[in-house]
Amino acid sequence: MELAPGGTHTFTTGDSEWIVLPLGGACTVEIEGKEFQLLGRESVFAGVTDFAYVPRDARAQIASGAGGRFALAGAKCERRLPARYGPAPEVPVEDRGSGNCARQVRNFASADAFDCDKLIAVEVITPGGNWSSYPPHKHDENRPGAETELEEIYYFEIDGPNGFGYQRVFPSRVGGSDVLAEVRTGDAVLVPDGWHGPSVAQPGHAMYYLNVMAGPGQERQWRICFHPDHVESTGGYR
Template sequence: MTPTDRHLPAGTAAGGAYDLDVAPERAGWAYSSLRVLTLPPGGSHTLSTGDSEWIVLPLNGGCTVVTDEVTFELEGRESVFSAVTDFAYLPRDAHATVTSAGGGRFALTGARCEQVLPARYVPASAVPVELRGTGTCSRQVNNFAAADVFACDRLIAVEVLTPGGNWSSYPPHKHDEPCPGEESELEEIYYFEVADAPGGRPGLGYQRVSPSREKGTDVLAEVRSGDAVLIPDGWHGPSIAAPGHTLYYLNVMAGPGEREWLIRDHPDHAWIRTTWPDTPVDPRLPLYPEGERGR
């Protein structure tokens, strides 16, 4: 897989019913997956979970998820920039149908796993919202499937919202080699959306991944809504939001070790954390508070 393959502009990794279809085979790794599904009003899609666990996460719109005679009604949201959303967890070796009366777009975050856990529904009110960093490093993290928040076998997934002009995924950090108590080994997918400026003007952002090893991942990508970046290794960050455009990204992670998110900061940039206690959080955050839900 070349550096060009690691930046997937919108539409270039579509497959079948999906606007974006990143399977482990496509990414050249073993665990992490992401699909983005668009359904028209009244539309329906059936899937087999296979050897992976999945979370159905509304990006915009709501849906009904039926799996093994269990039905979950997801209220969803107007957009990723408007509210936290509820979601549904699907176990491996199951079948599910997603139907949307009003239409919408839905992320399916997945990870190959061994355990069969029960299907579950989580309301938006149960999703913790964290403000991370301060000043121009301020961002909002919706920890819907963080390792210490929601029980999965291998899957870790969160949403990050960065106000225009700020940097997130900063300082650059990595999690590409196992080091007990210090660093996890996790494959990661970033999926981006960029808020329009007034008048519907489309925006952009930038994503940097720099090598942490010889011939490692080296990407500097201009990203727009619907793009994805694959990160098998390397220092990732910053994720840069252009002034006037809030940047959203969905992080999907999984790996071979214990399910935990342990990162190592880049030694040249870790010092920035020492400035955070003396700097206020960006007053534009939170974009929406914990527990705010719906459309």
């Protein structure tokens, strides 16, 4: 969502919980009498940002004096949790992988970092020329202790003009999702099921993506299964 200077956006959350995440710029989020000042950031490549959690069955307004771009990440939920502010210094930042699989993961709303009912969300920065979301993995069935059923959205931004990347999704079952997408800033790839990865960054152009996940199970955890043909590559993941 993009707001012009002085712009506002008002929405009701219905049966979903939401996170307001600045992509570029600052804003104020007002939720039923509570007001959160989000300092934001210049761009997604400038570092982590603060954010606001908006509960279900609420009315919220986003206002930006200087204008900016903001992501609304949401998922249907059952519990109504309190509206909250997420400070940038409390966002866990993880350097994951090694070599040409190295990337940075910002776990701002991972299951272990921030309390939501269903929603899980993280940001990933992949250096130019590197692969991330690798080895291919899936989370499309519930296997207690081994895998959680989660649908997922990838939202992309590419650093620099004319940059692009690629995202692969392939079937884990007959008739499953099968996608090879060229992605640029503003593009999204849906992963309702299937193996997904790699996410490939063009040399010279870092790639950002926002992962938003949720599922029907009672356990809010990111438990994944690596593709058996690529399980030897998990060293690059760790």
